[in-house]
Amino acid sequence: MKPDDVAYLTHMLRRRSGMMLGRAKPEFIEGRLAPVMRRFGFKDVSGLVAELRHGRDALARAVTEAMTTNESSFFRDRPSFDVFEQLVLPALLTRRGSAKRLRIWSAACAAGQEAYSIAMLLDDHKLAAKGWTIDVIATDISAEMVARGEQGLYGHFEVQRGLPVRRLVDHFSQEGSSWRVGENLRRMVTFRPFNLLDSFGWLEDIDVVFCRNVLMYLDHKAKVGVLDQISEVLLPDGYLMLGSVETPQGLSNAFDPVPGSPGLYVPARAALPRQAVG
Ligand SMILES: C[S@@+](CC[C@H](N)C(=O)[O-])C[C@H]1O[C@@H](n2cnc3c(N)ncnc32)[C@H](O)[C@@H]1O
Numbered sequence: 001m002k003p004d005d006v007a008y009l010t011h012m013l014r015r016r017s018g019m020m021l022g023r024a025k026p027e028f029i030e031g032r033l034a035p036v037m038r039r040f041g042f043k044d045v046s047g048l049v050a051e052l053r054h055g056r057d058a059l060a061r062a063v064t065e066a067m068t069t070n071e072s073s074f075f076r077d078r079p080s081f082d083v084f085e086q087l088v089l090p091a092l093l094t095r096r097g098s099a100k101r102l103r104i105w106s107a108a109c110a111a112g113q114e115a116y117s118i119a120m121l122l123d124d125h126k127l128a129a130k131g132w133t134i135d136v137i138a139t140d141i142s143a144e145m146v147a148r149g150e151q152g153l154y155g156h157f158e159v160q161r162g163l164p165v166r167r168l169v170d171h172f173s174q175e176g177s178s179w180r181v182g183e184n185l186r187r188m189v190t191f192r193p194f195n196l197l198d199s200f201g202w203l204e205d206i207d208v209v210f211c212r213n214v215l216m217y218l219d220h221k222a223k224v225g226v227l228d229q230i231s232e233v234l235l236p237d238g239y240l241m242l243g244s245v246e247t248p249q250g251l252s253n254a255f256d257p258v259p260g261s262p263g264l265y266v267p268a269r270a271a272l273p274r275q276a277v278g
Pocket residue numbers: 016017018019068069070071072073076107108109110111114139140141142145194195196197211212213214217243
């Protein structure tokens with residue numbers, strides 16, 4: 001690959017998604033781009049980049065999606081889900097007991113495993129039968145991933161990673177060699193393509209934001225922007241869950257860690273205007 005082409009791709013990717021290619025090897029980039037080249041009929045990366053330079057948006061979108069890392073699994077980083085199940089959910093069920101409404105956002109949902117894991121924990125409480133309105137909003141920059149989440153169809157290997165057998169039996173039905181998420185969970189989750197660099201204006205009053213294992217791919221400016229916007233859509237007594245290697249430290253003063261609760265953050269007191277006043 002020509003250094004010029006790598007430089008162009010690096011810049012384009014960063015501008016469109018905040019993602020950094022870093023020191024990615026040419027073979028890695030070519031491997032990720034191979035399906036896009038086949039789909040759009042390019043023999044090599046140079047031809048593809050030449051076309052990108054002409055500003056073909058569909059191609060640029062496909063390239064951006066192809067460069068994403070969509071690694072995920074059900075109940076990934078189990079300690080975070082334990083915190084959600086044992087601390088966050090009981091607190092919110094008490095606090096929202098009269099409104100009976102919960103809005104949880106899986107902000108980089110990949111193929112939906114995170115959103116459905118959340119839905120399974122919510123389903124344990126049979127909230128719909130108790131009159132609660134539950135919205136799990138699942139978004140990702142990759143339209144392909146979002147479509148997979150909507151389908152709710154997972155391979156054998158995917159359901160074997162992290163999903164307890166009891167939950168597989170309770171919430172999935174087998175279709176050939178795959179497993180389909182049941183209707184009661186799918187009713188709770190709404191999928192939508194969304195780029196975290198865009199305005200969060202359509203999101204509001206969120207009780208919990210799961211923004212896990214995505215900041216680690218973004219550049220400093222994008223990380224700051226994402227945390228800043230999360231602090232605006234999150235309710236003052238809401239919660240933020242980050243991935244185990246991620247932290248707002250050095251990026252945002254809007255969140256405080258909850259000691260002893262891996263990955264869990266709450267809006268910082270100083271960041272709340274109504275508490276800062278007086
Ligand atoms: C490693 S997966 C994390 C999935 C899940 N949150 C988890 O922890 O298992 C990272 C996801 O972030 C998405 N992503 C990367 N940049 C993004 C952006 N700018 N806006 C929205 N999603 C993005 C990728 O498409 C990918 O599906």
